[in-house]
Each structure stands twice: as structure tokens, then as C-alpha cells.
Amino acid sequence: MYVPRHFAPAEDAVRDLLVNHGASDLITMTPQGLLSTLLPFEYDPDAGEHGALIGHMARANGQWREPVQGEAMVIVRGPEAYITPNWYATKREHHRVVPTWNYITAHVYGQLVVHDDPAWTEAQIRRLTDRHEADHANHASHADPWSVDQAPAKFIEGQLRAVVGVELVISRVEAKFKLSQNQPRENVEGVVDGLEARGRADDTALAAAVRTHNPRAATPS
Template sequence: MYIPALFAASPQAVQNLLASPRAANLVTMTDQGLLATLLPFAFNPAIGRYGALQAHMARNNPQWSLAPLGEALAIIQGPDDYISPSWYASKAGHGRVVPTWNYSTAHVYGELVVHDDAGWLGRHVRHLTGLHEGGREDPWAVDDAPEKYIAGQLRAIVGVELVITRIDAKEKLSQNRSAADAEGVAAGLRSIGREASAAAVERARS
């Protein structure tokens, strides 16, 4: 990934991308070419040197059964937004402004490990569900469903774990703009309901 020094993600920003419940594109090079699948994941910091991303995919998906040639890659995408030049204070001053795109992303590389056993999968889906259901007024739990039904669902999926070897991460959040322009971007993002993106722009300047 091309990362200008100004846009290099801080260690804390990387941890935020890993730990926040979201999905990532798992990309592997195989003897049948490149394969990619979008998968919800959970980050486990206790695995290996840098932690691991744990996910699952349909058993019918051929990606898990085709051994990767070299490292596998998970592409994690944080908030991303179109940035209008009309939000910049400098538009009124000299007008030399153009649109851009703000984003945060991490390219996570590692060794792909397959888990084809009900015990690992059961623990994984309960943990993953808890990450997304936590905080809801009436959270759903895996064990709310009939045991036989869940057992059947687990047989239809396979666990995949990316044991992390390295991470490239970037945050382009208006760090190259003046303070007044960045304030305008944050205000503009809030005006369209993008509170998390606005907060990220403000955090990048703190």
C-alpha cells in the first residue's frame, strides 16, 4: 500500500480498525488465481505475535480448501466519504480546491489457518454474535435457536483464521488541509449524518 508519511495510521488507529466489529475482504492467491470473500471477523489479540482475524465462510465456498500461495490478505475498510470542496474555508479565499475522498484502511497479511471442527466454530459464532448484539435492548444469542438447528448451520460453514504477520494501514482524514478546512470538513460530514467520520477527522488533528 502507498502510504505518505502524513497519512500513516497510528498504532491506536490500527487497533481501532482491528477491534471494531466489521467485515473484511479476505484475498488469497491460489493455483486457480485470486479469490476473495467478504467476511465478518473478530480480532483475537492473543494469537501469535500480532493477533489473528477469525471468521467463517460457507463450506461450498472453494476459497478455504485451496491452499494460498504465500501470505493471505485481509482488507479492512473503516469509514470512507466523499469530501466536497464547498466544505473548505479556503474555497471562499482563493477557490483553488477540488473534491477528494477521506478513508481509513488496513491491509492485514498473514498465514491462513482453516478450522473445520464444531467446537471452534461454536465458540467463534457465539463470540462474533456477541460483538454485534451487545448493547441491543433485546440481544439475540446463538443459543436462542434450537440446538439441532444450530448444529446443522455449523456443519454448513468452515472457520478461517488469519494469523497476522504484518499490517499496512493508512488514514487519509484531511490532515493535509488547514485547521479551518478540516473543521469545515467535520461540520460538513456531520450535516449529512456522518458523525463517526467527522469525529475521525477531528481525532486525526488532535
């Protein structure tokens, strides 16, 4: 990944992205060519030297059966959005501005391990479900978090037979937080204000990220 110096994030920011991301693309080079599946992953910091991303996929998905040539990769994404030059204060001065795209992403590389083991997969599904159900409960005015134990045991057993566990044991991470760090302060503030006012999907989260990761962003009053 091409990462200019001003878009290189701190290690704690990358770890936060891995902990809090949603679904990501698992990509493998195989004898059948490139294969990719969008999967929800959980970050396990205690697996291996650099941690691991753990998930599961449908047993009917042939990707897990194909031998991986070299490393596998998971593309993790944070918020992203189009940035219009109209938000830049310097546009009014000299018009030497162009549109761009702000985003947060990480390419996570490592060895792909398949866990054709119902116990391992059940533990992963419980962990994944508990995290997202807790987040749902925190934002909902009603409804207790759902748990695997609420479903009939025989039903869960059948569901587990239909999936296999996958684990990317991380060897390295290349991350890029492109958040207007190469712009003067007045332009950064314009980007934050513009994103918050536009209010499309990801705009609010991206505005917060620009403010958090950009030393030129003003502290909100």
C-alpha cells in the same frame, strides 16, 4: 499500500480499527487466480505475535479449499466519504482546491489457517454473535440480546456442518487514515461541519474520526 507520513495512524488507532470493524474482504492468491469473500471477522489479540482475525465461511465456498500462494490479505475498512471543495475555507481565497475522498482502511497480511472443526467454529460464532448482539442491545429500546443457546441444539449442529472456520494469523498490518491531515485548520473544520450537516451513511462517523485524529480540528463546544 501508499501511506504518506501525515496519513499514517498510531498503533492504538489501528488496533481499535481491528477490534471494532465489521465485515472485511478476505483475499487469497490461488492456482485458480485471485479469490475474495466478504466475511465478518473478530480480532484475537492473543493469537500469535501480532494477533489474528478469526471468522467462518460457507463450506460450499471453494475459497477455503484452494491452497494460498504467499500471504493472504484481509482489507479492513472504517468510515469513508466524498469530500467536496466547497467545504474548504481556502476555496473562497484562491480556488486552488479539488475534491478528495477521506477514509480509514488497513491491509492485514498473514497466514490463512482453515479450521474444519465444529467446536472451533462454534466458539468463534458465539464470540462474534455476543459482540454484535451486545451492541444491538445497547442501541435498542427493547429485545434482549440473542444467543446461540436460544436455537435448538440439533439445528445449530446442522448449521455448523455447513461452515468452516478461517483464521488469518497476522504477520503485518499496513494502515491508512486519510482524514484531511494535509489541510489547514480552517479547511479541516469545514470538512467536519460539512460531513455532520450532510448526514449520509458514514458521514457522522467520519466527521468524528477527522476530529479525533486531526490535530488541526477544533474541539466541539
